[in-house]
Amino acid sequence: MTHYLDNAATTAIRPAALEAMVPLLSEGYGNPSGAHRMARAANRVLDDARETMASVLGAEPGQIVFTGGGTEADNLAITGVVERLGGVPVCSAVEHHAVLEPVEYHGGRVVDVTPTGIVDLDSLTDALDEDVSVVSVMVANNETGVIQPLSDIVTLVREYAPRALIHTDAVQALCWLDLSTVATEVDLLSISAHKFGGPKGVGALVVRNRAEPTALLKGGGQERGRRGGTHNVAGIAAMAVAAAETAEERPVAVPRVAALRDRLADGISAELDGVHESGVVPATDAATTASGPVDRSGKTANICHLCFDGIESEALLFLLEKEDIMASAASSCSSGAMEPSHVLAAMGYDRALAFGSLRLSLGYSTTDADVEAALRVVPAAVRRLRERG
Numbered sequence: 564m565t566h567y568l569d570n571a572a573t574t575a576i577r578p579a580a581l582e583a584m585v586p587l588l589s590e591g592y593g594n595p596s597g598a599h600r601m602a603r604a605a606n607r608v609l610d611d612a613r614e615t616m617a618s619v620l621g622a623e624p625g626q627i628v629f630t631g632g633g634t635e636a637d638n639l640a641i642t643g644v645v646e647r648l649g650g651v652p653v654c655s656a657v658e659h660h661a662v663l664e665p666v667e668y669h670g671g672r673v674v675d676v677t678p679t680g681i682v683d684l685d686s687l688t689d690a691l692d693e694d695v696s697v698v699s700v701m702v703a704n705n706e707t708g709v710i711q712p713l714s715d716i717v718t719l720v721r722e723y724a725p726r727a728l729i730h731t732d733a734v735q736a737l738c739w740l741d742l743s744t745v746a747t748e749v750d751l752l753s754i755s756a757h758k759f760g761g762p763k764g765v766g767a768l769v770v771r772n773r774a775e776p777t778a779l780l781k782g783g784g785q786e787r788g789r790r791g792g793t794h795n796v797a798g799i800a801a802m803a804v805a806a807a808e809t810a811e812e813r814p815v816a817v818p819r820v821a822a823l824r825d826r827l828a829d830g831i832s833a834e835l836d837g838v839h840e841s842g843v844v845p846a847t848d849a850a851t852t853a854s855g856p857v858d859r860s861g862k863t864a865n866i867c868h869l870c871f872d873g874i875e876s877e878a879l880l881f882l883l884e885k886e887d888i889m890a891s892a893a894s895s896c897s898s899g900a901m902e903p904s905h906v907l908a909a910m911g912y913d914r915a916l917a918f919g920s921l922r923l924s925l926g927y928s929t930t931d932a933d934v935e936a937a938l939r940v941v942p943a944a945v946r947r948l949r950e951r952g
């Protein structure tokens with residue numbers, strides 16, 4: 564039996580989302596840009612999906628731009644604003660490559676983080692001035708789960724870079740945080756369906772306030788000229804179903820998954836020496852010690868990210884896979900590369916420790932059995948690698 568603990572890389576599609584897709588591929592396949600009744604029906608599907616996404620994200624339907632996933636939404640936010648306004652983009656050093664690379668491409672500034680992985684507010688203030696046109700800081704990190712203090716960041720940006728728009732990459736956040744309340748002050752927000760039980764290759768950018776990024780994909784004028792290309796109607800409909808279900812289940816899913824994650828992290832840490840859990844702080848009171856010796860309240864509920872002294876994660880992942888545990892060393896996009904994670908480097912981890920990282924990421928479909936299997940296999944595998952030297 565496969566134990567899938569790589570939900571930050573991607574999730575299983577929710578059955579209701581899959582069910583919504585099939586008839587739109589086989590029967591209701593009209594092109595929503597057309598004029599006949601099949602086209603109009605497809606357009607109504609888009610309208611409904613747009614309304615659902617707006618309500619889940621705390622936006623107006625007209626502020627939702629459907630995209631081909633999170634990478635495109637991030638690129639549209641950064642490049643689209645720089646093309647519209649000129650100026651300098653700014654982002655944190657722990658952003659996903661989908662943000663970092665466009666920021667670096669446009670000659671932007673990259674802001675330091677603390678050892679816990681939170682944006683260093685002094686470094687941010689230093690990077691802000693009248694030239695800055697867009698500032699991008701993610702809601703939650705894909706490797707560590709660390710949640711950024713968005714309200715503080717928004718306050719600083721509005722004060723020190725008054726013309727800048729604020730973007731947040733919320734791709735990893737929608738399952739665990741209510742974006743209709745935590746990210747309402749930002750101008751631009753990216754999400755991606757396959758991280759919350761929707762299909763791959765579909766996402767959205769919320770475009771609020773004065774923001775109007777220049778379209779990256781120019782063509783048929785879809786999405787009111789903000790993103791050309793025939794709509795992925797079935798994918799968009801499935802994304803809306805997955806988002807609504809995720810939001811509805813969130814109050815139950817978050818404590819359930821957090822308890823599983825805590826059991827996993829505490830269990831592995833109790834079995835081994837030389838385990839370093841990212842993004843946590845020592846617990847200070849009874850409330851935070853209830854789940855163990857560390858306070859994980861600054862992280863999303865689903866991520867157990869550990870670095871082990873004296874091993875290399877590539878070898879660890881190999882042993883885990885042999886025991887049917889699917890996990891990851893860092894972000895899905897950089898595993899396989901021989902460079903240590905840029906996120907851990909920014910947090911000050913030394914190279915050797917960063918090479919010994921393991922991300923076990925839980926999701927809506929994670930069960931007790933998955934956690935039990937990891938608790939049985941991970942400590943034994945780490946010990947074996949250490950014995951081998």
Ligand code: PLP
Pocket residue numbers: 571572631632633634635637659661701703704705732734735755756757764765766894895896
């Ligand atoms: N941003 C973050 C934080 C991510 O974790 C990912 C995917 O791993 C992306 C952006 C890219 O999203 P997509 O896979 O939909 O292109």
